[in-house]
Amino acid sequence: LPIEGTVLGVLPGSRFSEVGRLLPPFLDAVCRxxxxxxxLTFVIPAASSNLExxxxxxLDEYRVTLPVVLVAGDxxxxxxxxxxxxxxxxxxxxxxLLIGRPMVVCYKLSFxxxxxxxxxxxxxxxxLPNLLAQKLVVPELIQDEVNGEELEKRISEILNxxxxxxxxxxxxxxxxxxxxxxxxxxxxxxx
Numbered sequence: 001l002p003i004e005g006t007v008l009g010v011l012p013g014s015r016f017s018e019v020g021r022l023l024p025p026f027l028d029a030v031c032r033x034x035x036x037x038x039x040l041t042f043v044i045p046a047a048s049s050n051l052e053x054x055x056x057x058x059l060d061e062y063r064v065t066l067p068v069v070l071v072a073g074d075x076x077x078x079x080x081x082x083x084x085x086x087x088x089x090x091x092x093x094x095x096x097l098l099i100g101r102p103m104v105v106c107y108k109l110s111f112x113x114x115x116x117x118x119x120x121x122x123x124x125x126x127x128l129p130n131l132l133a134q135k136l137v138v139p140e141l142i143q144d145e146v147n148g149e150e151l152e153k154r155i156s157e158i159l160n161x162x163x164x165x166x167x168x169x170x171x172x173x174x175x176x177x178x179x180x181x182x183x184x185x186x187x188x189x190x191x
Contacts, residue, residue, distance in 0.1 A: 001069060001081055005039040006159065009082030009101070011075055011092055012055075014047035019054060021108040021146075022088050027062050028148025029086065033155060034066045041067040043082060045075040084158050084165070086151060089140075094128045097172045102165040104139045104154045105129070106146045129175065137171040 001007055010030060012022040030042050046052035052072055059068060071078055079085060079096050085103040087093060096103050105127040125131050129138045139154045158164050 001043060002041055002067075005041055006037070006084070007041050007043060007082045008033065008155065009078050009085040009087070010042055010044045011078065011085060011087035012044070013088035013090065014051070014075075014092075016051065016054065017110075018088055018108075019051060022106055023055060023058050025106075025108075025146050025148050025151060026086060027058060029151035029155065030066060030068065031062070032148055032152040036152070036156070037159070041069065043069045043071060043078050045071045045073060045078040047073060047075070084155060086155055089127050091128070093138075094132075097129045097132075098176060100169055100172055100176075102138075102158050102168040103129075104141065104151065104158070106141045106151070108143055108146045129172070132175045132178075133171050138168055 008030075010026050012019045012026050033040055034042070044055055046055050049072065052070060055070060059070070075092060076095060076099075079092070079099050079101055082101055085096050085101050087096065087103055087105055089105050089107040093103065093105055107126050123131065125136065125140060126142065127138055127140050130136055130140060139157075141150060141154065158168075
């Protein structure tokens with residue numbers, strides 16, 4: 001990755017179905033962002049060699065000739081190396097919070113699954129950072145909101161407004177401080 005410039009971590013998930021739903025709009029956003037700012041570099045981790053092939057196939061299909069670095073595994077290091085993250089909802093969002101990276105979180109299900117779940121789930125948020133904060137701290141996009149135009153808008157807001165990124169990071173600090181530490185020692189003591 002370049003020493004200068006901004007790095008956007010693109011984390012479409014670790015399961016085939018998840019990556020299949022999120023990667024196309026994520027790549028659309030990457031193309032839009034790269035057009036607007038040529039100093040951006042994009043890095044995508046692939047959880048497995050099969051996912052790496054799938055992601056590379058999508059990059060080839062989109063004919064993406066952008067500064068995209070595909071990394072085998074090691075999503076944690078990708079998060080650490082990134083300035084901003086575009087990611088699937090899941091435990092990785094908690095890791096990003098603990099590392100301290102501003103993010104936009106997305107969730108996209110099959111149509112039928114979404115129709116069932118939206119009637120059952122009553123929480124106003126779905127990402128772990130927002131659930132822990134009990135308020136909207138990071139932008140969340142779900143279903144049809146997950147499109148290149150909306151993703152570009154949300155990422156650009158973070159990139160172009162240090163205040164937005166700083167607000168996220170301040171909440172992350174508060175959340176991190178509220179999480180009890182020493183769980184490893186407590187577990188060992190209990191055993």
